Amino acid sequence: xxxxxxxxxxxxxxxxxxxxxxxxxxxxxxxxxxxxxxxxxxxxxxxxxxxxxxxxxxxxxxxxxxxxxxxxxxxxxxxxxxxxxxxxxxxxxxxxxxxxxxxxxxxxxxxxxxxxxxxxxxxxxxxxxxxxxxxxxxxxxx
Numbered sequence: 001x002x003x004x005x006x007x008x009x010x011x012x013x014x015x016x017x018x019x020x021x022x023x024x025x026x027x028x029x030x031x032x033x034x035x036x037x038x039x040x041x042x043x044x045x046x047x048x049x050x051x052x053x054x055x056x057x058x059x060x061x062x063x064x065x066x067x068x069x070x071x072x073x074x075x076x077x078x079x080x081x082x083x084x085x086x087x088x089x090x091x092x093x094x095x096x097x098x099x100x101x102x103x104x105x106x107x108x109x110x111x112x113x114x115x116x117x118x119x120x121x122x123x124x125x126x127x128x129x130x131x132x133x134x135x136x137x138x139x140x141x142x
Contacts, residue, residue, distance in 0.1 A: 001029065003087040003105070010109045019110075020077060027079025030086070033072035046125030048118040049075035051082065053129055057094075057137040064093040065137035069130065081123055084109075089130050094141075097134035102127045 006026065013019045037054045044051040054070045069090040071082040088105055089097050106112045106123065115123065 001026075001087060003084075006084060006087055007105070007109060016114055019114075023080030023084070024076045025080070026083035027073075027076055027081075030072065030079055030083050031070055033070050037070070038072065044122075044125050044129050046128075047073075047078070047122035049073050049078045049122065051078060051122065051126060053082075053126065055130075055133045057133075057140075059141065060093065063141060064095060065134075065141050066091065066093050067097060067130075067134055067137055071126075078119070078122065081119070082126065085123070085126055085130070089127075094134040094138040098131055098138070 009022060010019060013022055033052060033054060038052050042052040042054050044053055051073045052071060056068045057065050058068075060066045067090070069086050071079075071086060073079045073082055084105075085102060088100060088102060092100070102123070103112065106115075112120070
């Protein structure tokens with residue numbers, strides 16, 4: 001599901017309980033992460049829940065690195081947040097990832113005001129991990 005579709009669906013949900021249920025449903029749509037990918041290399045530091053992000057990079061015809069991500073968590077709402085972040089970043093070029101501000105999306109969806117400080121820190125940690133992977137991929141192409 002595209003980030004635009006997710007944002008549109010959010011706009012129809014006025015009640016925060018419904019929005020949280022929707023986040024949980026998004027988390028259920030994540031492609032399963034192989035058990036072997038639940039490792040220390042993929043573990044995201046700074047999250048209160050267990051979070052793993054697997055990164056794959058390829059090069060598009062223009063020579064720009066394109067990153068795809070898969071993720072998992074032991075918490076249902078966090079899996080939903082991962083699905084949201086992956087919809088925003090996965091399949092994008094490294095320069096686009098680095099130029100995209102996830103906080104703008106979270107403000108637009110109203111999530112910034114409704115996440116606990118721990119979850120907000122976890123989101124920041126996930127986004128920073130994705131951007132670090134994008135910087136690394138971009139540096140390897142240069």
